[in-house]
Amino acid sequence: MKDKMCPLCSGLLFKIITKKFRGSDGSRSIVKCKGCGLVYLRPPKTFYENKEYYDNDQQLRDLAISDFDFEEYIKKINTDTLRRVEFITKIIKKDSSILDVGCGYGYFVKCLSDSGYKIRGVDTSRERISVGKKKFDIDLVEEYIGGEKKIDKISDRESYDLITLFHFLEHSSEVDSVLSYLFDKLKKGGKIVIEVPAGSDYLLLNKNYGQFVYQEAHSIYFKRKHLEIFLKRNGFKKIKTMYIQRYSILNSLNWIFRGKPQLVNPSRKVTGFISMVDKLYKWIVCKLAVSDTILIIASK
Ligand SMILES: [Zn+2]
Secondary structure, three states: OHHHOOOOOOOOOEEEEEOOOEOOOOOOEEEEEOOOOOEEEEOOOOHHHHHHHHHOOHHHHHHHOOOOOHHHHHHHHHHHHHHHHHHHHHHOOOOOEEEEEOOOOOHHHHHHHHOOOEEEEEEOOHHHHHHHHHHHOOOEEEOOOOOOOOOOOOOOOOOEEEEEEEOOHHHOOOHHHHHHHHHHHEEEEEEEEEEEEOOOOHHHHOHHHHHHHOEOOOOEEOOHHHHHHHHHHOOOEEEEEEEEOOOOHHHHHHHHHHOOOOOOOOOOOOOOOHHHHHHHHHHHHHHOOOOOEEEEEEEO
16 A cells, blocks of 8 residues: 555546656656645555666666776766765764765765764665775674664664765655664764755756656655654754756757767766856756755754
8 A cells, every 4th residue: 555655645536647757667657646736656666666776777887897087976976076075074973973864975975084073984785885895994883874774884872963864866766764773873962964955946848858857766845844844743943945056058958959978978967158147057956946956954
């Protein structure tokens, strides 16, 4: 029964948005709940499907055939990682303990570790954890967080001042179990920082962009109000939401006029005169709450 209900309001009525999306095999749909408006993948993925998906991740397969360029990958995620590091160092003291959930290879963990923070990363992908440990020599643990089949390798006595989830929560079909589990792992007064792709992104109205952004890997497309309800009902308070535009105006224009992303590395940063236009563009979409990303911070 649970797999027929909306994960937020348990409603049974929905409208199909699309059956055609990235990675789709036709057995699932992206739907919008008629009760609360949440957009989600229906039916949800099971623990085993999720685990298999991440163990068979394309990036990992590329890695196995040895032409995965790690340095190139780091370059690609550098802008986002540095933005996150800058944000975190502003909100937390140096002697704080941090847990990064869905850490991937652990580049963010490494950057904060280098700045003197005590930080541990967890990820469900065995490959990524083992590669990250070798490359960076940091504290990484393989763990599946969320759902009944949780592999709990983090000591029960372990607790944190800050827990970060960068583009993790939208992959989970068990948002409530993830949040209540992490609430328990936080010290009193501790903070949680969550970054997700925004369900309120205006470009989702573009059919091609929608078919690209909606994907098998994502279980939920959060709007601000949805994420706030999930957080509140799992005990979090002092919730503050920020809008971020990760991709540049060039990438958006390519979607609007050519129906595809910018060809060479969809840019998050642009240079020269266009950078001023880009800055203005990003400011406007964030101000109007229709940007591509939501960042939320809440306390225990
Ligand atoms: Zn609902």
